[in-house]
Amino acid sequence: MTTLKELTHSNHELAEAHPFTKLLLTGNIPENVYADFLYNQQAIYYSLEAVAKRKGLLNGLDGLERSEQIGNDFDNLPKSKTTLYPSTLKYINYITNRNLSDNQILAHLYVRHMGDLYGGQMIKRVVPGTTTMYDFSNRSELISALRQKLDVNMAAEANECFAFAIELFTELADEHNIQ
Secondary structure, three states, X not given: OOOHHHHOHHHHHHHHHOHHHHXXXXXXXXXXXXXXXXXXXXXXXXXXXXXXXXXXXXXXXXXXXXXXXXXXXXXXOOXXXXXXXXXXXXXXXXXXXXOOOHHHHHHHHHXXXXXXXXXXXXXXXXXXXXXXXXXXXXXXXXXXXXXOOOOHHHXXXXXXXXXXXXXXXXXXXXXOOOO
16 A cells, blocks of 8 residues: 555655755754744744644644744844745745645645654754754654544645745755755
8 A cells, every 4th residue: 555655755855855955964054044944944834833723633733833942943043134935935825825624734744744753853963053843752652643644645735745845945045055
């Protein structure tokens, strides 16, 4: 049986191979670039989590929300020029104004939050500042609880979420001359 992970694998690989992601994982990302990333992530997560909460999709996923932790991590970095990129604004509009189904919203939670639950564990060791965004007191339980809400029919929307993430990585790379 094909899994959601398999159906999103190629876009997951594209995101991981992106020059921005590679810089993020090197341990050499400048504080101002990471701050710019976090600023956009907070807006993205806040919007996604607000819609998910309103729909009751975070029930049984206590501790999954990240927007407050992202804000705390951002606040602990030196302030520099940050901007909401066009892809962030487009994503916020997409999440809040498209009347997405519960499964579509869950697909976005899958891409973003599973990324934090898994890959975030590597990222937190190499990025500057505090890394509460990637700290989960109940990581194993959250992974299990979120997995139970997933289904292969979410693949198209999960791939849409990956496309938004890759678009933001490209804008960050262009802005900060990341090759």
